[in-house]
Amino acid sequence: MINFFKKDYGVIRSFDFKKPYVRFIYFLILIFALFVVFIVIFPILWTILSGFKTLPEFVNEPRIFPKSYDIGKFIETWKLLNFGRFYINSFIVVIGSIVFSIISNGLLGYALSKIRPRGYKLIYFLLLWSLMIPATTSIVPLFLNIVKLGLQGTFIPLWLSAGANAFFVILYKNFFDSIPQSIIEAARIDGCNEWTIFFKIVFPLSYSINTVVTIFTITNSWSDFLLPYLLLNNTGKETVMVRLFQFRTSVATEVDIIRAVTFSIIPPIVLFAFFQKYMMEGMTRGGIKG
Amino acid sequence: MQEIFKKYKRDIVGWGIMLPAVLLFTFFLWEPLLASIVMSFFKAQGIRLEKFVGFQNYVEVFQHPDFKSAFFNTFAYTFWSLVIGFIVPIILAIVINEIIHFKGFFRVSIYLPNVIPGLAVAIMWLYIYRAGKTGLLNIILGNFGIPPQAWLTKAHLVIPLIVLFMTWRSAGATTLIYLAALQGIDPELYESATIDGAGLWARLRYITLPQIYNLARTLLILQIIFVFQVLYEPLILTNGGPNNASISLMLLVYKYAFEKFDYPKASAISVIIAFILIILTTVYNKIIKENEM
Numbered sequence: 001m002i003n004f005f006k007k008d009y010g011v012i013r014s015f016d017f018k019k020p021y022v023r024f025i026y027f028l029i030l031i032f033a034l035f036v037v038f039i040v041i042f043p044i045l046w047t048i049l050s051g052f053k054t055l056p057e058f059v060n061e062p063r064i065f066p067k068s069y070d071i072g073k074f075i076e077t078w079k080l081l082n083f084g085r086f087y088i089n090s091f092i093v094v095i096g097s098i099v100f101s102i103i104s105n106g107l108l109g110y111a112l113s114k115i116r117p118r119g120y121k122l123i124y125f126l127l128l129w130s131l132m133i134p135a136t137t138s139i140v141p142l143f144l145n146i147v148k149l150g151l152q153g154t155f156i157p158l159w160l161s162a163g164a165n166a167f168f169v170i171l172y173k174n175f176f177d178s179i180p181q182s183i184i185e186a187a188r189i190d191g192c193n194e195w196t197i198f199f200k201i202v203f204p205l206s207y208s209i210n211t212v213v214t215i216f217t218i219t220n221s222w223s224d225f226l227l228p229y230l231l232l233n234n235t236g237k238e239t240v241m242v243r244l245f246q247f248r249t250s251v252a253t254e255v256d257i258i259r260a261v262t263f264s265i266i267p268p269i270v271l272f273a274f275f276q277k278y279m280m281e282g283m284t285r286g287g288i289k290g
Numbered sequence: 291m292q293e294i295f296k297k298y299k300r301d302i303v304g305w306g307i308m309l310p311a312v313l314l315f316t317f318f319l320w321e322p323l324l325a326s327i328v329m330s331f332f333k334a335q336g337i338r339l340e341k342f343v344g345f346q347n348y349v350e351v352f353q354h355p356d357f358k359s360a361f362f363n364t365f366a367y368t369f370w371s372l373v374i375g376f377i378v379p380i381i382l383a384i385v386i387n388e389i390i391h392f393k394g395f396f397r398v399s400i401y402l403p404n405v406i407p408g409l410a411v412a413i414m415w416l417y418i419y420r421a422g423k424t425g426l427l428n429i430i431l432g433n434f435g436i437p438p439q440a441w442l443t444k445a446h447l448v449i450p451l452i453v454l455f456m457t458w459r460s461a462g463a464t465t466l467i468y469l470a471a472l473q474g475i476d477p478e479l480y481e482s483a484t485i486d487g488a489g490l491w492a493r494l495r496y497i498t499l500p501q502i503y504n505l506a507r508t509l510l511i512l513q514i515i516f517v518f519q520v521l522y523e524p525l526i527l528t529n530g531g532p533n534n535a536s537i538s539l540m541l542l543v544y545k546y547a548f549e550k551f552d553y554p555k556a557s558a559i560s561v562i563i564a565f566i567l568i569i570l571t572t573v574y575n576k577i578i579k580e581n582e583m
Contacts, residue, residue, distance in 0.1 A: 004390075005390065006390070007390050008477060009387070009473065009477055010387045010388050010472070010480070011384075011388060011480065011490055011493045011494050011497075011498060012388055012490060013480065013481075013484065016490070022490070025490070026388070029385050029388055029389065030389065032385060033385055033386060033389060033396050036382060036385075036396075036400065037395075037396060037399040037400065039458070040399055040400055040402060040403060040458070040462070041399060041402070043414060043415070043418055043426065043458070044402070044403070044406070044414070046418075046426055047414045047417070050417070058424065059422075059424055060424065061424065062423040062424050062428065062429045062432055062438075063429070064426070064429055100314075103310070104310050104311040104314055105311060107307050107308065107310060107311060108307075108308050108310075108311035108312070110307065111304050111305075111307045111308040112308075115300060115303065115304035115307065116304065117300055117301040117302075117303070117304025117305050117308070118301045119301075119305075120304065120308075123308065123312060126315070126320065127315075129568075129571070130315070130319050130320075132515060132567055132568075132570075132571040132574075133323065133564050133567055133568075134519045134540070134563075134567075135318070135319060135322075136519070136521060136540060136543075136544075137323070137326065137540075137543065137560035137561075137563055137564055138319070138322035138323045138325065138326045138557075138560060139322070139547070140322075140326065140329075140547050140553050140556055140557065141321070141322035141323075141325035141326050141329065141557075142318060142322040144325075144337055145317060145321065145322065145325075147337075160314055160317070160318070161314075161318050163310070163311060163314040164311065164314035164315045164317070164318040164319055166315075166319075169311070193303070194303045194304070194307055195307070198307070219405060219407075222407060223407035223408055223409065223410075225407075225409050225522075226522075241407060241409050241410075244409050244410060244413065245409060247413070248526070254417075257413065258413075258417060261410050261413050261414055264407060264409075264410045265406045265407065265410050268405045268406060268407060269402070269405065269406070271405070272402065272405040276398050276401070279401070279405065280397065280398075280401055280466055
């Protein structure tokens with residue numbers, strides 16, 4: 001019994017569990033936590049289950065669970081909306097974004113941490129401010145920039161925009177700060193130039209931070225919809241999120257919409273299932289520093 | 291020449307390495323920000339700037355009744371997010387920190403809404419708040435005999451309801467940050483308090499809470515900055531309605547830009563938002579500095 005309640009952290013300690021009222025409080029805490037988990041999971045579950053309903057069932061019958069579980073309904077919607085195409089487009093956006101995100105933000109983080117050329121503080125200062133001011137406030141001039149270069153209707157601006165993420169640069173800089181300067185100096189004395197040092201020495205050491213940035217980049221570019229919508233709407237290159245955003249103005253039945261929502265949330269949930277440790281770590285690591 | 295190159299080699303190489311990213315940041319963030327400041331002082335025909343008009347766009351924006359609604363609503367969002375959303379992660383973190391078994395399960399579960407794309411979550415909640423008897427909230431309340439409500443059409447409820455949704459979505463991430471802080475508290479503090487006869491409540495009140503006080507202060511400002519930018523939640527759920535009851539400043543920018551195609555006015559509001567955010571960020575940085583001392 002003592003082992004079962006072994007606890008050497010937090011407010012309640014092992015010895016407290018000898019008192020019945022503490023056990024009761026602990027029991028209440030567990031119930032409360034389970035209730036919270038229920039509130040968190042239930043709406044997601046309900047959304048997925050509602051996809052199994054027929055349209056009359058969804059709009060007329062106030063029931064939580066569907067009458068039947070026929071996966072064929074999802075397949076029908078998938079074919080009707082031609083969702084495979086949007087998946088492919090989203091994948092293209094995501095893969096290009098990862099490349100630019102790691103190389104561009106990583107290089108900048110490296111220079112800010114290990115090279116520190118004259119004037120680097122100005123860039124660092126600008127980055128810290130960029131964290132706070134939302135990109136959406138200047139989306140119109142950005143859109144005009146892209147149009148001037150003739151890049152609307154292509155994936156290129158979306159790939160490139162992943163390379164300008166202040167949060168990732170700060171994550172990288174903080175990580176590189178923890179690599180001993182002596183390793184870098186030794187490589188410099190051996191005659192390596194900075195590019196070689198970055199790609200041959202620092203990069204292989206950065207497996208964990210690269211994973212964190214990759215996963216965040218995947219979820220970011222999978223979820224982004226405003227810029228993709230402005231650039232890709234009606235070009236045949238719509239991503240999954242652009243398609244969801246189109247539901248605001250296009251005609252679709254409600255069950256089709258709710259199934260499309262399920263299609264759009266499954267890849268991030270699967271990703272989370274595999275990489276939850278990295279995702280939650282990145283959250284606490286970069287969350288407040290900056 | 292060689293001498294000079296040697297002296298500045300590090301700077302040249304350094305800037306060479308930073309160049310790709312600096313160009314991208316300039317193109318995607320910094321130049322557009324400056325351009326929107328410039329644009330806010332002009333009249334424009336579509337995207338072509340026509341003539342300099344000084345603060346006229348600002349004056350016109352201020353005088354429009356939409357601005358007043360958006361301005362006060364944005365503060366209402368912030369207020370409600372502090373009432374509803376600030377305390378929730380603190381409680382959740384303290385509760386989960388006390389749990390002995392399946393801790394990982396609880397942490398993963400509460401973080402789950404964060405990984406779902408914002409647009410998808412907003413559409414989900416559109417169906418949860420759906421008017422009529424088949425919205426999820428109405429189904430649940432129906433079991434208790436409460437008749438179906440058209441939730442998002444109630445002017446006085448719409449902002450708290452949207453904030454409730456935002457809290458559901460993002461409380462998990464904040465909880466993890468608090469959890470990390472709670473795990474960093476020196477266990478001996480609790481032990482010596484216990485020896486001094488402190489009960490559970492006293493330990494919570496005099497050890498746990500003071501230990502996360504600084505973090506809470508920081509996160510409070512971050513939350514204000516974050517909520518101040520609220521855009522897609524009202525955009526998807528209500529499009530600012532009913533009757534502007536849920537329009538936010540960012541949503542007003544969106545409407546000027548993409549519904550009225552009046553880019554200078556959209557820019558003027560953007561500049562106002564950026565200005566307010568700069569003030570908030572200055573406060574934030576000051577608090578961070580104080581915490582470090």
